[in-house]
Amino acid sequence: MPSPASLRPGDRVALLVPGSRDYLDLVIALLAGGVFPIPLDPRLTATERAGVLDDLAPTLAITDPADVPRLLAQLPAPARHGVPLGRPIHVTSGTTGHPKGVFSGLLKPDQAAALVTEERALWGFTADDVNLVLSPLYHSAPLRFATGTLLAGGRVVGFAEDGLQAPFDPVTATRLIETERPTTMFCVPAHLQRLFAHWDRVGVPDLSSFRLVAHAGAPCPPAIKRRLIELFPPETTWEFYGSTEGQFTACRSEEWQQRPGSVGRARPGRRLLVEDDGTIWCVVPDAARFSYFGAPEKTAQAWRDTPQGPAFTVGDLGHLDDDGYLYLSGRREDLIITGGVNVYPVEVENVLSAVPGVLDIAVHSVPSDEWGQQVIATVVGDVDEDALRSYAREHLAPPKRPKEYRFVEALPRTLTGKVLRRQL
Template sequence: MTGTAAREDAATPDLLDAEPLIARGTTCLRRLGLRAEERVAVLLDNDPTTFGVLAAACLEGIVPVPLPGDLGGPEADEILADAAPVAVVATPERARRLAARHGRRGPRRRTPPPSAGPLLHAVTPDDLRALPPTDPSASWPRTRPMAYTSGTTGRRKGVHVGVHDAAWGEEVVADEHAAFDRRHGDRHLVVSPLYHSGPFRFALVSALLGGRIAVLPRFDAAAWSQALRTLRPTSLFCVPTQLHRLAAGSDDLTEDLASLDLLAHAGAPCPVPLKERVLRAAPDGAVWEFYGATEGQFTTCPPADWTAAPGTVGRARPGRRLVVRRDDGSVAPSGEVGTVWAHVPDHARFSYWRDPARTTAAWDGDAFTVGDLGHLDDAGRLFLAGRPGDLVITGGVNVYPAEVERFLLGVPGVAEAAVFGVPDDDWGQRLVAAVVPWPGAELDAATVRATLARQLGRAKVPKDVLVVAELPRTPTGKVRRAGNALVELWRSGA
């Protein structure tokens, strides 16, 4: 089982059978002596062999803890201390940095005594490709990665689903496949970091259903376009930022997207003009939006639902039920903003690792929330308004940034937007917008504000509009709202 032979460019990834990748990942984990219910931290680059290690861990019942390679030392150490992995599988450079910080002379290759901390195993893609294959102990996942998410608290916490039998995993895969109308197909292209829950989930479902996968080592719009035209994938997952960059640089977006049965996107609001352009370019029925979090999934939004109500993130995913609640716990009527809850099946349950208090706060019977705010319309379609921490109170008026951003993304020439509050002596908080223009477009603050003033109440019109080349973003494409990244953008007068 090998990758495709035809390649137009050295930068185009191979389309590979997943079975050998997972089998070699299994060999790697078995040689480290890892057992079911233990945890392994993974700090590897975006590569098919990384997928093999993560997928093998899930099938073996070993809980993978995938981490971004660019985490600062203290942050990585905090997560590793909390997750308490038995082993860390890392690139040689990251293993050296970990070893140096913790007083070790180099990566460990044998199990250390417990007091020495986790086993450090340095490995390259070539090392993993050279391993002999070993069949995993199950055909379906027994767990999923314990990804760390900051949520609304600012402190990262691991999302843990436990370790189950293979029947659980078969149900999880069937749920995911059915949620997107069984459109994953036989060729899946990964364009986002595999340490993030969405890209790995879509790749795993495609792989376990017999599909082949290809992985871009890093996101680059030109490389993505090349891969789309060379490999002709049938499915992919992306975030709107990536769609924007592909559309901005493509000479023929219809040709780029021609092979897709499923183009799933999530992670941030998608500008209406961009979504409309992608819908026109992609094959009928291919463009699906969804709303979910590291913790779990809430909605799916096929093209017809979005076309009927632009801006929605869809209806309750099959097997789930959405409810919007007021602060007192009562159910909010349609149109009223409140906290979004999802009633989910048993296989979708999770807990926060070593944090029973947060777990209890997230669940009410079979319903959970991640604290996001939104409202339902009369047809059961969900519209998001942000998170409580995003709320801006200006002059005594509550303003939800997501609502203003939706209108901003409808202003001609605006490609991306972020709305936030900064301290203000008169208003309490001053509403600010940062906007990125489409290539070739010219924007000025006065025109943007005047356009919004015809559509929104005075309190919702940003007092300052910054025209910037780009917004601060996380590696997964979300606007970086944590910390002071947006406030610093405003202070710099960018």
């Protein structure tokens, strides 16, 4: 393993190991020295690793979990508690194309401090917080919540006896809720579904320690959302909408109850703009700007200047109501064009998820000689197809009504809960 002395500001360190407490400390320490960690899924194949690492050209790639504490021990002690001078280089999922590294660049000290302060102000991180980690730390949201907690002086729980992060398990998560009394938790709807199913069998644990439960990463079925609000303490549950590139909105569940389907208003320091074609743009402060590492043409496509300031898009579609609340229609690459009519899967999913018995649903398409594309709904749950068709006739225009319903035990999803529509 190269000596830390060989690392310079602007260098990159690929982390191809499971998450751990040392992993979190290493991320903070590297960023405090201006070195950018690249958190990656340790299960990537050699081919997949090469495709990512060739683009990002890391100075160092860590593949042995034992090297994490070794490298951390060799870094200056103050760096372990320093202010990050940038964000980790997270790689976009690549489900719609070649993965890209999202790069903040080296921030000036005042920008770096502003980024930490902004996150702490939004989520209220304090030294009293105990963050329960459920998702792999190579994903941006769980890493951000965990490091935000540590930077505020709190602690993070959710690791196995060997100190490494294990795959999510509702039994273990429930035990940690009972023994560690976490105050915060980031999750995706799939986590909630599995937790609630487990609690239906064994009973709901004492959830009174929580002050913040935030979910994101995928649309939350209304039934799961309502259960979340019912079980956790009042005014503790949130949804936010964002991407690897940046965060757009934050929405208390109480706001969602008043505006079902909304993902909230622009989070502090941001402003939302929606074009006539539905493309969502987000105006951000300078500290939150990014580029796609080594891909200037893709960076240029993501940004534009507006009278309100620099704004970026990730190609998501939606609309704003008169009070500035955002409603998502989906992603442009998920768009179904059937008979010349645009159909957004999320819109159809939001409608049909209200049918009693529907636990999960994904809308996608198959080629059609007659229509170009044909709308298909893949459903999880104990529900009659006739009930789905009847509800669709009542609530959806003809082009949006699925022509075929398929029933499965579970939808294929990424670890952050996104549906793998291509597999459907």
